[in-house]
Amino acid sequence: MSADLLEIRDLSVCYRTRTDTVHAVRGVDLTVAAGEIVAVVGESGSGKSTTAHAVLGLLPRGGRIDAGQIRFAGQDLTGLSEKDWQAVRGTEIGLVPQDPTVSLNPVRRIGDQVAEVLLIHGLADRREAPARAVELLRRAGVAEPETRARQYPHELSGGLRQRALIAIALAGEPRLLIADEPTSALDVTVQREILDHLEGLAAESHTAVLLITHDLGVAADRAARIVVMSDGAVVETGPTREVLAAPEHPYTRRLLAAAPSLARTPLRPRRPPGPDVLVAVTGLAKTFPLPRTRSGPRAVRAVDDVSFTLTRGRTLALVGESGSGKSTIARMMVGLETPTSGRITFAGTDITRTGGEELRRLRRRFQLVYQNPYASLNPRFSIEEVVAEPLRAFRVGTRAERRARVVELIDQVALPASVLRRKPAELSGGQRQRAAIARALALHPDLVVCDEPVSALDVSVQAQILELLVRLQDELGLTYLFITHDLAVVREIADQVAVLRAGRLVEFGPADTVLADPRAEYTRRLLDAIPGNTRVDIGDTQR
Amino acid sequence: MTAVIRRLAQAIVVLWAAFTLSFVILYLLPGDAVLTKLGSADGGINASPEQIAQVRAEYGVDDPVLVQYGKRLWAALHGDFGRSIATGDDATHQVLSALPPTLAVSGFALVLAVVFGGGIAVLGTYTRARWLSHLLLSLPPLGISLPSFWVGLLLIQVFSFQLGLLPALGSTGFASLVLPSVTLALPTGAIIGQVLAKSLRTQLAQPYVEIVRAKGASRRRVHFGHALRNAALPALTLVGVVAGNLLAGSVITETVFSRDGVGRVTAAAVSVQDIPVVQAVIVLAAFFFVTLNLVVDLLYPVLDPRLARVPGELTRRERSHA
Numbered sequence: 001m002s003a004d005l006l007e008i009r010d011l012s013v014c015y016r017t018r019t020d021t022v023h024a025v026r027g028v029d030l031t032v033a034a035g036e037i038v039a040v041v042g043e044s045g046s047g048k049s050t051t052a053h054a055v056l057g058l059l060p061r062g063g064r065i066d067a068g069q070i071r072f073a074g075q076d077l078t079g080l081s082e083k084d085w086q087a088v089r090g091t092e093i094g095l096v097p098q099d100p101t102v103s104l105n106p107v108r109r110i111g112d113q114v115a116e117v118l119l120i121h122g123l124a125d126r127r128e129a130p131a132r133a134v135e136l137l138r139r140a141g142v143a144e145p146e147t148r149a150r151q152y153p154h155e156l157s158g159g160l161r162q163r164a165l166i167a168i169a170l171a172g173e174p175r176l177l178i179a180d181e182p183t184s185a186l187d188v189t190v191q192r193e194i195l196d197h198l199e200g201l202a203a204e205s206h207t208a209v210l211l212i213t214h215d216l217g218v219a220a221d222r223a224a225r226i227v228v229m230s231d232g233a234v235v236e237t238g239p240t241r242e243v244l245a246a247p248e249h250p251y252t253r254r255l256l257a258a259a260p261s262l263a264r265t266p267l268r269p270r271r272p273p274g275p276d277v278l279v280a281v282t283g284l285a286k287t288f289p290l291p292r293t294r295s296g297p298r299a300v301r302a303v304d305d306v307s308f309t310l311t312r313g314r315t316l317a318l319v320g321e322s323g324s325g326k327s328t329i330a331r332m333m334v335g336l337e338t339p340t341s342g343r344i345t346f347a348g349t350d351i352t353r354t355g356g357e358e359l360r361r362l363r364r365r366f367q368l369v370y371q372n373p374y375a376s377l378n379p380r381f382s383i384e385e386v387v388a389e390p391l392r393a394f395r396v397g398t399r400a401e402r403r404a405r406v407v408e409l410i411d412q413v414a415l416p417a418s419v420l421r422r423k424p425a426e427l428s429g430g431q432r433q434r435a436a437i438a439r440a441l442a443l444h445p446d447l448v449v450c451d452e453p454v455s456a457l458d459v460s461v462q463a464q465i466l467e468l469l470v471r472l473q474d475e476l477g478l479t480y481l482f483i484t485h486d487l488a489v490v491r492e493i494a495d496q497v498a499v500l501r502a503g504r505l506v507e508f509g510p511a512d513t514v515l516a517d518p519r520a521e522y523t524r525r526l527l528d529a530i531p532g533n534t535r536v537d538i539g540d541t542q543r
Numbered sequence: 544m545t546a547v548i549r550r551l552a553q554a555i556v557v558l559w560a561a562f563t564l565s566f567v568i569l570y571l572l573p574g575d576a577v578l579t580k581l582g583s584a585d586g587g588i589n590a591s592p593e594q595i596a597q598v599r600a601e602y603g604v605d606d607p608v609l610v611q612y613g614k615r616l617w618a619a620l621h622g623d624f625g626r627s628i629a630t631g632d633d634a635t636h637q638v639l640s641a642l643p644p645t646l647a648v649s650g651f652a653l654v655l656a657v658v659f660g661g662g663i664a665v666l667g668t669y670t671r672a673r674w675l676s677h678l679l680l681s682l683p684p685l686g687i688s689l690p691s692f693w694v695g696l697l698l699i700q701v702f703s704f705q706l707g708l709l710p711a712l713g714s715t716g717f718a719s720l721v722l723p724s725v726t727l728a729l730p731t732g733a734i735i736g737q738v739l740a741k742s743l744r745t746q747l748a749q750p751y752v753e754i755v756r757a758k759g760a761s762r763r764r765v766h767f768g769h770a771l772r773n774a775a776l777p778a779l780t781l782v783g784v785v786a787g788n789l790l791a792g793s794v795i796t797e798t799v800f801s802r803d804g805v806g807r808v809t810a811a812a813v814s815v816q817d818i819p820v821v822q823a824v825i826v827l828a829a830f831f832f833v834t835l836n837l838v839v840d841l842l843y844p845v846l847d848p849r850l851a852r853v854p855g856e857l858t859r860r861e862r863s864h865a
Contacts, residue, residue: 056757058753058756058757082762085759086759086760086761087759088759089756089757089758089759090757090758090759091759093757094757095753095754095757097750097753097754098750099750102749102750102751103750103751103753103754104751104754105751105755105769105773106751106773106847106848106849107772107773107846107847107848107849108769108772116755116758116760116768117758117759120758120759120760120761120764121759152848152849154848154849165754168754168758169757171758172758172759
């Protein structure tokens with residue numbers, strides 16, 4: 001197959017640590033034709049990222065290619081010297097990284113970092129490089145590129161930084177672009193704009209793209225062919241349409257079923273608001289002061305006149321992108337932040353005007369589950385101590401009773417009893433989030449505020465956690481305030497939806513109405529931006 | 544600009560605190576330099592009460608404490624720390640005249656420490672020869688663990704007595720500067736080397752370095768064009784702190800190498816409780832420490848634009864929130 005630009009044959013990569021060897025990639029075959037977009041889909045640990053880095057000769061420390069070939073335009077890359085690699089990187093193969101917020105040198109100007117590619121490869125001299133860099137930024141969709149080129153990375157938003165990184169990746173006019181989860185750190189609307197733009201640029205310059213993603217929806221929208229990886233090996237590969245319509249491998253089927261962006265049915269029938277109002281928020285506002293300037297003190301209005309009600313046994317999804325104020329609302333609702341104005345009534349008591357012992361007693365009744373299960377559990381505690389902590393803090397029961405309760409909770413969240421003695425680090429992300437949920441349930445709360453509880457997890461694990469939350473809601477009569485940026489997740493679990501933008505509530509209503517027939521323009525844009533929307537539907541009339 | 548003024552004000556407060564603290568400790572501690580002086584002058588304590596009272600009045604130590612403090616502070620503001628009780632000379636003059644040789648040694652030591660400490664860190668993380676990297680990066684911990692007086696004696700033994708290359712003692716000429724400076728530079732350079740190496744390794748593992756490599760950049764460009772400037776900040780902070788310690792270290796090196804300087808003056812003044820001189824030394828040391836750290840602070844924004852926040856200008860993030 002001489003038409004293939006990139007041809008990976010039987011590639012095996014292992015990581016050697018002091019104690020053992022991990023085979024991250026085992027016998028992978030993969031081809032990318034010139035100008036083609038191929039998506040490699042898989043969950044964490046599937047080896048997709050390692051494969052991508054091997055193609056650039058940028059394996060992390062301890063990583064080594066054991067066997068196989070990586071042929072690029074007829075040349076085997078596996079035997080290249082560092083010097084030869086330097087000629088390939090940037091001009092033949094470019095990289096768009098995962099997290100734009102940490103991928104630019106913080107102490108150098110954007111323009112210089114773009115121009116550097118041209119200077120390294122002698123594509124421009126020092127005099128003309130700055131102007132060329134501005135032009136590259138403009139092509140990558142950066143508005144006011146002259147200003148941006150003079151700025152430092154921290155002065156730009158995540159989306160703009162990713163555009164700058166795309167400008168860097170395309171500066172040397174490479175024939176292959178490796179995009180390693182290029183938008184998973186960005187808001188959905190930004191994600192869509194950037195992927196659209198990247199796709200357009202690639203088509204225009206006939207650049208092939210190897211798109212690494214965990215999101216089948218993204219892959220379905222963008223790629224001509226899909227390669228599904230699991231546990232270091234390719235389990236399925238083929239044209240996107242065929243793979244999605246008739247997945248052969250059970251793993252692909254599982255992935256497809258779990259992908260929230262492709263799911264379209266709620267996990268349980270949606271419920272209309274009930275008679276028993278648990279939480280009522282009226283005219284809620286929060287202002288944060290900013291450092292003062294010559295023109296006087298300044299402030300940011302993070303939450304601006306927000307009102308909604310939440311009835312018992314229902315799930316309200318609070319949706320918004322970064323900076324929308326959704327997390328600030330969550331923090332105010334559990335009493336971690338004091339509102340500037342407005343009221344939050346919990347079971348008839350205004351918690352914004354309650355303090356001390358009474359607030360502490362109320363606290364038992366609302367609990368918080370955080371986004372990052374890796375950071376929200378004390379690494380020195382055993383899981384038993386983690387789950388028992390609220391019980392100890394509120395002096396509930398005797399030691400034996402507490403232990404019995406912990407065992408019961410662990411069982412409720414479907415964890416094996418063997419995890420009780422383990423430390424959080426010994427658990428997988430999904431198991432940790434289950435432990436965090438068990439901790440939140442320890443005091444029999446009425447309301448559980450879930451702040452992006454699944455966004456740090458793999459899709460199949462996401463699905464399991466969402467199912468667990470729905471089951472617990474039915475069993476224990478819980479009420480959820482579910483904070484998320486992901487409308488696909490909302491579709492699965494919400495009864496009511498509140499859409500926030502820049503601190504203001506733009507839409508609030510029953511989930512079916514908001515999702516099917518949004519009134520606000522912004523909600524429509526959010527819905528359009530969900531990856532997986534543009535794929536051809538197969539055997540499904542609903543859209 | 545306001546930030547600079549604020550830092551200056553802080554520096555002045557530190558100097559005032561150094562003066563006050565040294566006054567409290569030195570003047571309120573038991574022990575009487577006047578008696579020491581009379582005792583040593585007459586070969587025994589047989590001065591009459593009148594004589595003692597006269598000397599006390601001369602040095603102003605019979606006033607109430609607060610009055611003494613006020614007078615001293617006012618005088619100190621004019622650069623006057625009183626007369627040395629031991630020699631009768633102006634204390635400020637005595638300390639300042641001892642300053643040049645000390646500054647020469649400390650300054651040279653600082654240059655050596657930065658050049659060699661930094662050099663070892665940069666080379667140790669840059670080289671691809673594993674053995675060399677291991678060797679170089681094991682030097683800083685070794686340097687820190689060697690006591691400097693012992694190193695000084697060892698250097699004299701080898702370079703002066705056995706090889707006869709450099710003078711062992713004295714404070715004349717550049718040659719006499721070398722051994723004390725090396726002795727003083729060793730622990731300082733070791734700390735700088737260790738911190739810079741650690742910080743370079745951290746920076747080289749950052750995601751932005753991968754992007755630079757994906758541009759096709761050479762190792763040299765990655766190291767010197769990107770990682771080093773990011774890694775320099777913690778090392779720079781450290782230079783401000785250790786440079787202050789060089790002055791303190793001069794007490795030991797000047798004694799070991801029998802050099803003139805502030806260290807020797809300090810040692811002599813402390814042993815006879817010559818309070819004006821000791822206080823002049825303390826305030827001088829505080830002055831150097833404060834000045835160096837002020838310079839370091841003002842250098843931060845030059846190295847890292849994230850620390851240069853022009854007041855009145857919103858950052859991008861705040862603008863998107865606003």
